[in-house]
Amino acid sequence: MYWQGMSTLTKIGIGLGAVVALGLIGLASLVGYSVATWPGQYPDTPRPQLASTDDPETIARGAYIVDALAHCTICHTPEEEFLFKDVRGMVPKGGHEWQMGPMGTVYSANLTPAGIGEMSDADLARVIRTGINADHHPAPLMVAVGPMADEDLIAVMSYLRSLEPVDNDVPDSTFTAMGKTLMPLAMPGFIQPRDIAPPAFVKEGGISIERGRYIAHGPAFCFACHSEMQISPELAVKEPYFAGAAAPDPDPKDSTMELRAPNLTTHETGWLHGVTEDAFVTRLKAGRAVEHSPMPWENYALMTEDDMRSVYRYLASVPPVDQVTGPGYRKAGWTPTD
Ligand code: HEC
Ligand code: HEC
Structure with missing residues (x-):
C-alpha cells in the first residue's frame, strides 16, 4: 500500500544516503541523471473524454463517492481536521502534508474550484484515473485512488466543480535529490501513469x-x-x-x-x-x-x-x-x- 511504500522508501533513503556520502561515483552520477530527468513527462497518457454536469442527482452521487467510497478527503484535508471526525460534506481544500524524511515532502492539492478551476474536464478525469496531472507529471500518491467506472468519475468531477471555492494556497510537493533518485528505482508505480482498466459500473441501490x-x-x-x-x-x-x-x-x-x-x-x-x-x-x-x-x-x-x-x-x-x-x-x- 502507499503508506508502506513511503516508509520503506524512507528506510532505503537513509541507507542509500550513507552510501552516497561515501562518495561512490557511479551512484553519484545516477543521482545526477535522476535529478536531471525528474519528474517524468507522460503527455501521451490518454485523457478520458468525460464531461462534468450540473445535474443535481449526479452531483449528489459524486458527494457520496468523494465522502464515503473513494475517500478523497482522507488525503485532501489536513489530518488534524479529518481524523475521528464526521466527514460528511468535508471540503477537500488540500494541504495534507506527508513528511518523507530525507526523501522530501508531499502536499495534497486544493480540489475546490479555487484549486482545480482552471483544469479542463479531460485533464481532471485523467489525473483522477491515471495520476497524471495537467502538466503531464505524475501527482504523487494519486496512485492510491481506486479505479472507477465512467459514471462515477463524471459524478466525482461534477461534485468537485459544484463546491464553493476555498482559497487555500497549498505548497508544491518537493523531492530531494535522494528522493528523485530512489523513487524511480524502488517505487516506479508512484511516478508513472497508473494503468488499471475502469471496471464495469454497478449502480448503487440494493444489496448484491x-x-x-x-x-x-x-x-x-x-x-x-x-x-x-x-x-x-x-x-x-x-x-x-x-x-x-x-x-x-x-x-x-x-x-x-x-x-x-x-x-x-x-x-x-x-x-x-x-x-x-x-x-x-x-x-x-x-x-x-x-x-x-x-x-x-x-x-x-x-x-x-x-x-x-x-x-x-x-x-x-x-x-x-x-x-x-x-x-x-x-x-x-x-x-x-x-
Ligand atoms: C489504505 C489502506 C486500507 C484500505 C483502503 C482499507 N483498509 Fe482495512 N485496514 C487497513 C489497516 C492498516 C488495518 C489495521 C489497522 C486498523 O484496524 O485500522 C485495517 C483493518 C481492517 C479491518 C479490521 C478492523 C478491526 O477492528 O480489527 C477490517 C474489517 C477492514 N480493515 C476492512 C476494510 C474494508 C471493508 C475496506 C474497504 C471498504 C478496507 N478495509 C480498506 C488498511 C486499509
Ligand atoms: C492517498 C492520498 C490521496 C487520495 C486518496 C486522493 N488523492 Fe488526490 N492528490 C493527492 C496528492 C498528494 C496530490 C498532489 C500531488 C502533487 O501534485 O504534488 C493529489 C492531487 C490531486 C489532483 C490534482 C490537482 C491539481 O491541482 O493538480 C486532483 C484533481 C485530485 N488529487 C483528485 C482526487 C480525487 C477526486 C480523489 C478521490 C477520488 C483523490 N484525489 C484521492 C493525494 C491523494
Whole structure:
C-alpha cells in the first residue's frame, strides 16, 4: 500500500544516503541523471473524454463517492481536521502534508474550484484515473485512488466543480535529490501513469455481491491494502486476494508499533471468520480505532448500509485464504507466537 511504500522508501533513503556520502561515483552520477530527468513527462497518457454536469442527482452521487467510497478527503484535508471526525460534506481544500524524511515532502492539492478551476474536464478525469496531472507529471500518491467506472468519475468531477471555492494556497510537493533518485528505482508505480482498466459500473441501490465487488476492487480499493500489492505502474495486486497485506508497516508516528491490514477472508485465520453481516456493519459504522491507521474509516463509516452489506457479501464469497496476519495494530516485531 502507499503508506508502506513511503516508509520503506524512507528506510532505503537513509541507507542509500550513507552510501552516497561515501562518495561512490557511479551512484553519484545516477543521482545526477535522476535529478536531471525528474519528474517524468507522460503527455501521451490518454485523457478520458468525460464531461462534468450540473445535474443535481449526479452531483449528489459524486458527494457520496468523494465522502464515503473513494475517500478523497482522507488525503485532501489536513489530518488534524479529518481524523475521528464526521466527514460528511468535508471540503477537500488540500494541504495534507506527508513528511518523507530525507526523501522530501508531499502536499495534497486544493480540489475546490479555487484549486482545480482552471483544469479542463479531460485533464481532471485523467489525473483522477491515471495520476497524471495537467502538466503531464505524475501527482504523487494519486496512485492510491481506486479505479472507477465512467459514471462515477463524471459524478466525482461534477461534485468537485459544484463546491464553493476555498482559497487555500497549498505548497508544491518537493523531492530531494535522494528522493528523485530512489523513487524511480524502488517505487516506479508512484511516478508513472497508473494503468488499471475502469471496471464495469454497478449502480448503487440494493444489496448484491456484484455491487460489493465493484466497491471493494474499485472506488473503495479495499483490495489494494488488504492483499499483497506491488507498487508497479499497473499496481499489480497478487493473488490470493484479500489475504492481508504482505508485511506490516511501521506506525509512522510511533516506532515501537506496527500496522498490518488483516486477512479479510472467512478462513479461520481471517478477520471475517465468524463475523455476521450485522457485526460487520456495526464495525464499519463505529469508525476509526487506530489513530495512525491509513484505512479511511471516517469515510467508510458514511457508506450506505446497502453498500456495507454488499461489501460483506462479496468478501464472504471470496475463496478463504489460510494466512495469519495477526492483530491490525501491535508491537513492532510481532510474531504469531506472541
Ligand atoms: C492517498 C492520498 C490521496 C487520495 C486518496 C486522493 N488523492 Fe488526490 N492528490 C493527492 C496528492 C498528494 C496530490 C498532489 C500531488 C502533487 O501534485 O504534488 C493529489 C492531487 C490531486 C489532483 C490534482 C490537482 C491539481 O491541482 O493538480 C486532483 C484533481 C485530485 N488529487 C483528485 C482526487 C480525487 C477526486 C480523489 C478521490 C477520488 C483523490 N484525489 C484521492 C493525494 C491523494
Ligand atoms: C489504505 C489502506 C486500507 C484500505 C483502503 C482499507 N483498509 Fe482495512 N485496514 C487497513 C489497516 C492498516 C488495518 C489495521 C489497522 C486498523 O484496524 O485500522 C485495517 C483493518 C481492517 C479491518 C479490521 C478492523 C478491526 O477492528 O480489527 C477490517 C474489517 C477492514 N480493515 C476492512 C476494510 C474494508 C471493508 C475496506 C474497504 C471498504 C478496507 N478495509 C480498506 C488498511 C486499509
